[in-house]
Amino acid sequence: MHERNMTVGNQMVSLPQIQGTTAGIQDLTFLHMGYKGLIDIRGDENEPLTHPFLQIGNTQIPFTSLVWNRLGNWIPCFTFQTKGLTLRGIILTPVEERGFLVRLEITNCSSEAVNFTYGLCGRWASSWHCVNEDKMLSGEKHCYQSKWNNGIVFDMRCGTPMFAFAPMADKKCRLTFETTKDIVDYRLARSESLAPGQNCSLTVYWGLGFEEVAAVTSAKEMLRQGYDYELSRTLNWLDERALKFKDEKLTRLYNINLFFCIFFSTGITLDTEELVLVTSRSPRYYVSAAYWDRDSLLWSFPAILDADHNLAHDMLLYVFGRQRKNFGIHSRYIDGTMLEPGFELDELMAPVLALERYVDSTGDQSLLNEHDVRDGVSRILNCLKKHRHTAVALYNTFLQPTDDEHVYPYLTYDNVLVWKGLRALAHLYPEYSELEQTAQKIKSAIETHCVKEENGKRFYAWSVDLNGNYDIYDEPPGSLQLLPYIGFCAVNDEVYRNTIRMIRSPQYPYSFSESRFAEIGCPHAPHPWILSVANSLLCGRVEHCAKFLHDAQMDDLIACESVDENTGKCTTGAAFATCAGFLCHAMKESKEGLDQVYEE
Numbered sequence: 001m002h003e004r005n006m007t008v009g010n011q012m013v014s015l016p017q018i019q020g021t022t023a024g025i026q027d028l029t030f031l032h033m034g035y036k037g038l039i040d041i042r043g044d045e046n047e048p049l050t051h052p053f054l055q056i057g058n059t060q061i062p063f064t065s066l067v068w069n070r071l072g073n074w075i076p077c078f079t080f081q082t083k084g085l086t087l088r089g090i091i092l093t094p095v096e097e098r099g100f101l102v103r104l105e106i107t108n109c110s111s112e113a114v115n116f117t118y119g120l121c122g123r124w125a126s127s128w129h130c131v132n133e134d135k136m137l138s139g140e141k142h143c144y145q146s147k148w149n150n151g152i153v154f155d156m157r158c159g160t161p162m163f164a165f166a167p168m169a170d171k172k173c174r175l176t177f178e179t180t181k182d183i184v185d186y187r188l189a190r191s192e193s194l195a196p197g198q199n200c201s202l203t204v205y206w207g208l209g210f211e212e213v214a215a216v217t218s219a220k221e222m223l224r225q226g227y228d229y230e231l232s233r234t235l236n237w238l239d240e241r242a243l244k245f246k247d248e249k250l251t252r253l254y255n256i257n258l259f260f261c262i263f264f265s266t267g268i269t270l271d272t273e274e275l276v277l278v279t280s281r282s283p284r285y286y287v288s289a290a291y292w293d294r295d296s297l298l299w300s301f302p303a304i305l306d307a308d309h310n311l312a313h314d315m316l317l318y319v320f321g322r323q324r325k326n327f328g329i330h331s332r333y334i335d336g337t338m339l340e341p342g343f344e345l346d347e348l349m350a351p352v353l354a355l356e357r358y359v360d361s362t363g364d365q366s367l368l369n370e371h372d373v374r375d376g377v378s379r380i381l382n383c384l385k386k387h388r389h390t391a392v393a394l395y396n397t398f399l400q401p402t403d404d405e406h407v408y409p410y411l412t413y414d415n416v417l418v419w420k421g422l423r424a425l426a427h428l429y430p431e432y433s434e435l436e437q438t439a440q441k442i443k444s445a446i447e448t449h450c451v452k453e454e455n456g457k458r459f460y461a462w463s464v465d466l467n468g469n470y471d472i473y474d475e476p477p478g479s480l481q482l483l484p485y486i487g488f489c490a491v492n493d494e495v496y497r498n499t500i501r502m503i504r505s506p507q508y509p510y511s512f513s514e515s516r517f518a519e520i521g522c523p524h525a526p527h528p529w530i531l532s533v534a535n536s537l538l539c540g541r542v543e544h545c546a547k548f549l550h551d552a553q554m555d556d557l558i559a560c561e562s563v564d565e566n567t568g569k570c571t572t573g574a575a576f577a578t579c580a581g582f583l584c585h586a587m588k589e590s591k592e593g594l595d596q597v598y599e600e
């Protein structure tokens with residue numbers, strides 16, 4: 001498997017850019033509650049943060065033709081052959097650890113003894129604060145020897161410590177470092193001599209922490225546990241959540257995206273050790289490290305619930321805890337304060353829909369009576385009242401599911417979510433049983449005001465203004481395709497079928513129906529969306545989606561916002577972690593059909 005960039009992470013640490021050509025780890029990221037987002041520790045264009053090297057005599061061997069694989073469909077590993085030596089590298093972010101490790105294994109496959117030096121080197125060039133936009137941090141960089149690990153420590157200070165990270169090798173290495181113009185270069189090197197057939201290994205553990213001691217002991221904890229333990233524990237963790245399809249490509253695609261969703265749409269903050277939810281922990285995603293109700297609860301939550309009930313439970317505690325005071329606001333920081341203002345009806349209903357999904361899936365009703373949950377539900381209902389039309393049981397929104405401004409204020413899809421959400425509350429809480437009647441009024445209002453007719457065929461308009469105006473349109477982040485999946489109508493409902501024909505016809509400008517990768521797009525990103533593939537799976541277009549997913553490269557197999565309609569390669573929204581979750585959920589829901597496509 002040859003990939004341009006690899007990605008890996010755990011609950012605390014993300015490595016969003018591992019260079020496919022050099023195995024260089026370009027940067028290290030982590031979440032920080034006090035700074036309301038993501039901190040990114042970077043190398044530069046000339047030297048990554050860390051990378052393996054191999055030196056024979058005075059010649060440093062350039063890495064070429066690396067062959068990549070993923071252990072457990074997540075852990076990147078590579079092989080490289082040169083001058084009779086085979087080098088195998090593994091980049092592991094062990095679960096439940098505050099750091100990562102790089103292991104290098106070398107075997108002498110030649111007929112002669114070989115002397116060489118190998119290890120890690122790199123550059124700490126800059127550090128950045130990332131929430132949608134990236135801003136360079138202006139604190140002081142330090143690198144120094146520490147008695148805590150008999151090695152070196154890097155730390156950032158802005159009056160007081162901001163963070164620290166430190167390497168610790170399992171074998172004695174020669175450690176050197178140099179600071180020039182606020183850039184720190186370092187090298188951890190070990191010399192070996194191997195007879196024919198012999199092998200050796202070196203594992204470097206990198207710990208992260210608030211300051212020196214925390215960083216070093218994070219590395220020391222992994223070193224004490226040992227590489228075999230950390231690898232085995234992580235592989236077991238991955239295996240417990242993995243899913244196998246009949247097609248090997250779909251198996252790999254599903255699991256890579258599932259683990260990317262888990263580790264890049266959720267994370268634990270370094271400073272407060274709280275679970276938080278974000279669009280993506282990768283700065284490659286264009287609105288990274290912020291919170292959206294829709295993204296976290298309608299897209300990533302279903303997949304995580306499929307794989308890990310405990311994590312899903314904790315996600316809801318965070319949502320109804322820190323985030324509830326601003327339910328329905330466009331986007332927020334991870335501490336719950338407002339980032340981008342603007343009301344979105346789909347986001348307001350997302351917590352209720354996730355709560356119902358959790359209770360129905362697990363049978364666990366303990367959350368329902370939590371004070372924060374009850375208060376959150378009350379806030380949602382009070383907010384809904386402000387957006388209801390005075391005479392018609394329809395609710396307005398300012399922003400559409402793409403976060404772009406509406407054309408007309410009453411969206412069919414959004415009001416279907418309100419219908420679904422009120423029915424959910426009537427189902428979950430006896431005291432809200434009367435909401436079932438309200439939901440029926442909403443359904444009647446949708447059928448009366450949101451169903452239009454052209455050329456003798458009735459269809460669902462995208463949005464209306466209750467004055468006779470409407471538009472024919474669709475958005476993958478909140479698609480009319482999903483109405484049967486939500487339970488509003490049947491797949492064979494005539495109005496629904498007419499709607500789908502219209503938005504998938506060659507006459508519809510964003511259908512891409514005559515392209516190789518035919519899925520719906522929209523002006524926000526005028527190419528086929530991966531969310532639309534998930535929507536199509538959930539409404540039964542399985543054979544079409546199986547071919548799309550089998551052939552599309554996306555963002556090196558990870559879900560992105562949109563792909564080129566002719567090549568299937570990422571065009572917008574790389575490293576889209578919440579989208580990866582929705583794709584996985586749709587694949588799991590459609591597993592029987594996908595497996596039938598690939599029956600021998």
